Amino acid sequence: MSGNSSYWDLTCKKERYPRLSEDTDTDVLVIGGGITGVTCAYCLAERGFRPLLIEAGELCGGTTGNTTGKVTIQHGVIYCKIKEKYGLDAARDYAASQNRAMDFVAGTAGRESIDCALRENTAYIYGENEQERDLLQKEYDAARSIGINARMVEDAAFPSGNKGLLAFPGQYVFHPVRYVEGLAAAAARLGARICCDTKASGIDDGDIKTVECENGAVIKARHVIAATQYPFLGGLNLFFARLYPKRTYGIAARALRDRPEGSYINVGDPTRSIRTHVEGGETILIVVGEGHDTGRSPDMAVHFDNLARFAEREAGAGEVIAKWSAQDYDTPDELPYIGRVSPKSDIYIATGFSKWGLTNGTLAGMMISELIQTGECAYEDLYSVSRPDITSSVKKAFAGAVNPVIELVKSKFEGTGDIGGLKPGEGRIIRYEGEKAGIYMDGGGNVTVLDITCTHMKTELNFNSAEKTWDCPAHGGRFDTDGNHLEGPPRKPLKVLFKGRYSELIS
Ligand SMILES: Cc1cc2nc3c(=O)[nH]c(=O)nc-3n(C[C@H](O)[C@H](O)[C@H](O)COP(=O)(O)OP(=O)(O)OC[C@H]3O[C@@H](n4cnc5c(N)ncnc54)[C@H](O)[C@@H]3O)c2cc1C
Numbered sequence: 001m002s003g004n005s006s007y008w009d010l011t012c013k014k015e016r017y018p019r020l021s022e023d024t025d026t027d028v029l030v031i032g033g034g035i036t037g038v039t040c041a042y043c044l045a046e047r048g049f050r051p052l053l054i055e056a057g058e059l060c061g062g063t064t065g066n067t068t069g070k071v072t073i074q075h076g077v078i079y080c081k082i083k084e085k086y087g088l089d090a091a092r093d094y095a096a097s098q099n100r101a102m103d104f105v106a107g108t109a110g111r112e113s114i115d116c117a118l119r120e121n122t123a124y125i126y127g128e129n130e131q132e133r134d135l136l137q138k139e140y141d142a143a144r145s146i147g148i149n150a151r152m153v154e155d156a157a158f159p160s161g162n163k164g165l166l167a168f169p170g171q172y173v174f175h176p177v178r179y180v181e182g183l184a185a186a187a188a189r190l191g192a193r194i195c196c197d198t199k200a201s202g203i204d205d206g207d208i209k210t211v212e213c214e215n216g217a218v219i220k221a222r223h224v225i226a227a228t229q230y231p232f233l234g235g236l237n238l239f240f241a242r243l244y245p246k247r248t249y250g251i252a253a254r255a256l257r258d259r260p261e262g263s264y265i266n267v268g269d270p271t272r273s274i275r276t277h278v279e280g281g282e283t284i285l286i287v288v289g290e291g292h293d294t295g296r297s298p299d300m301a302v303h304f305d306n307l308a309r310f311a312e313r314e315a316g317a318g319e320v321i322a323k324w325s326a327q328d329y330d331t332p333d334e335l336p337y338i339g340r341v342s343p344k345s346d347i348y349i350a351t352g353f354s355k356w357g358l359t360n361g362t363l364a365g366m367m368i369s370e371l372i373q374t375g376e377c378a379y380e381d382l383y384s385v386s387r388p389d390i391t392s393s394v395k396k397a398f399a400g401a402v403n404p405v406i407e408l409v410k411s412k413f414e415g416t417g418d419i420g421g422l423k424p425g426e427g428r429i430i431r432y433e434g435e436k437a438g439i440y441m442d443g444g445g446n447v448t449v450l451d452i453t454c455t456h457m458k459t460e461l462n463f464n465s466a467e468k469t470w471d472c473p474a475h476g477g478r479f480d481t482d483g484n485h486l487e488g489p490p491r492k493p494l495k496v497l498f499k500g501r502y503s504e505l506i507s
Helices: 035-046 079-086 088-111 130-145 176-189 236-241 302-315 357-374 392-397 404-411 502-506
Strands: 024-031 052-054 119-126 151-153 165-173 193-195 200-204 209-213 218-226 244-255 263-266 272-279 282-293 317-330 337-340 347-351 427-432 435-441 446-450 462-464 469-471 485-487 496-501
Touching: 024 035, 024 209, 035 052, 035 176, 035 357, 052 218, 079 088, 079 130, 088 130, 088 165, 088 176, 088 357, 119 130, 130 151, 130 165, 165 263, 176 193, 244 302, 272 302, 282 302, 282 317, 302 317, 337 357, 347 357, 427 462, 446 502, 496 502
Parallel strands: 024 052, 024 218, 052 193, 119 263, 218 347
Antiparallel strands: 119 165, 151 165, 200 209, 209 218, 244 282, 244 317, 263 272, 272 282, 337 347, 427 435, 435 446, 446 496, 462 469
16 A cells, blocks of 8 residues: 555546746636636636646645545535525525536536546435434425435435435546546646646735746736635635634545445544445445544544444455545635635635535636636625624534634643654654754654744644644644645745754753
């Protein structure tokens, strides 16, 4: 088994797009090469624009390459919640817009001949106790009231001990990386320019926006789309207080028996999401779950074992052939933010997909391209960045979740461990020269001590033992054990306080 690479990354040969090495002008700049950015580029090119897409690493190197690959309008028990918070019309609009996105994926994969193992199936949510069964009934009622073709299933043998399932027929699964690679190739054929290894580092607003890249290239653009998950344009609209980073784990395993038809997710915690994928005639189980607030798990490595045990028990999983983890952002009201960053701005964002970004990111591409061409688009209000979602009732609903501001204060007072007995592959928070610091030992006994104050908003980072990274519990910034920035809002690396032999440090 390879290190922590997703199954999708291991089974797709990626196109190598060049880096942007010169200054350039474009009508629309798309920043980010996941499903959101690539769909934006494709839709814009279809509408006659010549967009430029820049990606910090490679296409699908972010969350898109690490998903379960479910393309569905069944997003947990969301319809009863939207109906309760925003009313029946909002729930109906959510379903209609997600349906459009799902149809776009299926239609485009067919029209552009994208070989991405797209398969129609039924998506199920299952309850594990009477309370969850009641919630499913409520979701069923909400779904039926807005015209979704849902049905309740009793006495199903899979998953074991379930107390009822809610089925949405006519949904899809696919290979997410092959889909996005195929869509990018189609966008390029239509006139989009794609550059990888090109990281945007700052933006100057104005009629014409100036975006600087880390490699020195400067891009001038009339419209800029930040399809970067966490908007790298920090501070705008107080996003730091409106996006909640969640880390989730995935494994792929050989299926030996009991292959479940359809795809499944539970109502409760910890999440268990399972589907099958067929590769070269062999059935593979994809199992995802164990989500938690980023930077907030006592032992992150244990999450892979929990998923493997579940897959073995429920679906006779054999050898685990890939494992990975990834991050997505929740919002206070479970609706994403898609659209202009402020009412008249030509800067657009799409984020807060709450682990349902394969339809939401697709929808964002459709909506933002229409917005840029015509000045307006369907569902703009529902997903508006300016909606009043931090109402007291929403705050109440979010009680108990990680609060970025509280995390910032709390992290300053939490304890430190001893430096003694550190093992290879281990990371710990210690005191170094009187200050809190993070230490990591590699396989050769060399250690790196970092100032683990996040360079974004000064929260202290925690060690992620599954990925060997330093993660921010407040805003989802992540760094490798040398302090290099990997993901999330920070733009600067961490300060290295010591690098050398462990024996030198403790002598
Ligand atoms: C484990 C897991 C399973 C999931 N399963 C599903 C599922 O089955 N179905 C579903 O609908 N959703 C699922 N989701 C959610 C979904 O995967 C995400 O919401 C979606 O992939 C987000 O896509 P994106 O393009 O917005 O972001 P990403 O895929 O993260 O792409 C953002 C890109 O921007 C780039 N970038 C960032 N900053 C810069 C910069 N400054 N300059 C240039 N480039 C930059 C990054 O390198 C990255 O490639 C899952 C999420 C997780 C965590």
